[in-house]
Amino acid sequence: MLGSSDVPLAEHYDLAMLDLDGVVYVSGDAVPGAPEHLEVARGAGMRLAFITNNAARAPELVAAHLVELGVEAATHDVVTSAQAAARVLVERHGVGARVVLLGSAGLRAALSAEGLVPVGVDDEAVAVATGYGPDVLWRDIMRVAVRIRDGLAWVASNRDYTIPTAYGVAPGHGVLVETLERFSGVTPTTAGKPERPLLDETIRRVGGRRPLMVGDRLDTDIEGARRVGVDSLLVLTGVTGLAELVAARPEERPTYVAPDLGGLAEACGAPEIVDGEVRLAGWAARIDGGRPTVVGQGSTADWWRVVAVASWAHLDDVGAPVDTADLVPPETSDPAPAG
Structure with missing residues (x-):
C-alpha cells in the first residue's frame, strides 16, 4: 500500500533528498516545472538536498548548473556518490x-x-x-x-x-x-543508492529530522530509502514508467507516487481496497485476468496511485505483473519518461 499525508508533503517533511537525473533535470535540461515546484516546497519550509549517484561532477559544478536552470542551490546542498x-x-x-x-x-x-x-x-x-x-x-x-x-x-x-x-x-x-x-x-x-552511505552522508551533511527521499528510480532511489528507513516519493519524469511501476518488488515500492515534483506541494491520499476494487478520489481500479481496468475521473496523480496499488496486490497474489498494453494514463499529462 501507499502512504498518506493530510497536509502537503513539503509541510510534513523537513528535508527533501532529491535525486537529480530524471527528477530535477534530464541530460542537463530542467524537467518542465521542476524549478517552480522546488521553490514552492522551499517556501513551505522544506530544506532541499540534491543527491546524485553520478560521480562525474564536483558539487560546486552541480550547484552552478542548478542555478543556471533556475533552481536555488549552494555547494553544501549537493551530495554525490x-x-x-x-x-x-x-x-x-x-x-x-x-x-x-x-x-x-x-x-x-x-x-x-x-x-x-x-x-x-x-x-x-x-x-x-x-x-x-x-x-x-x-x-x-x-x-x-x-x-x-x-x-x-x-x-x-x-x-x-x-x-x-x-x-x-x-x-x-x-x-x-x-x-x-x-x-x-x-x-x-x-557507496551510492540503494546502499546506505550516500543517504547517510546526506543527512549528516545537510541535517533533517524528517527526511523524504525523492527519486525516479525504483532500484536505487526507492529501495535505498527503504533500506535506511525513510519515506519516499516516486516521480515519473525519469526512467520509471507504467511497466516498471506495476512490476515493482515490495522493497522497491515508494511511500508516495506523483507525476512530477508538483507532488511535494500536495497532500497525498492512500487508495482503499473495497471488494477487490482499489478506490481513490473518483478513480476505481480492478484487475481481471491479469488486465487492469480503471474507471472514473480525477487527478492524474490519483490515477497512478490506484493503478500502482491494484497492480502490486495482483503481483503479490499471482507472482506476475499485470498486462498494461491497453492501459493509458489520463491525457492531462504525460509522465512517461522520454526514450
Missing part, C-alpha cells in the same frame, strides 16, 4: 591513504577533499575507487580489473545500470561495475 565513496574510504584507510582513481574530476575532487591521495592505475595504493567517467580509457579499466582480481580493495560510487539522456536511456556506471565484478570475482563496496 563520489563524496559518499570518499567517506567510506577515509573511514577504512585513514587520511593520506593512496587510492587508485578510475573515474572523472568529481571523484578526484571528493577523494582529495577527504584527505585521500588519488593516484594512477599503476601506482602503489591501498584501494581503488571507481565512478562514472565518459572519458575513462579501456586500458585503464583492464589494469584496474587485474589489480582488483589480485586483491586491491574496491569501492564503487554506484551501480546504476542506466542513466537517462536526451537520446534515451543509456548505459551507466553499473555496466562497468558488472564487467569488473565478473572478471575479478570481487563484489565492491557500493
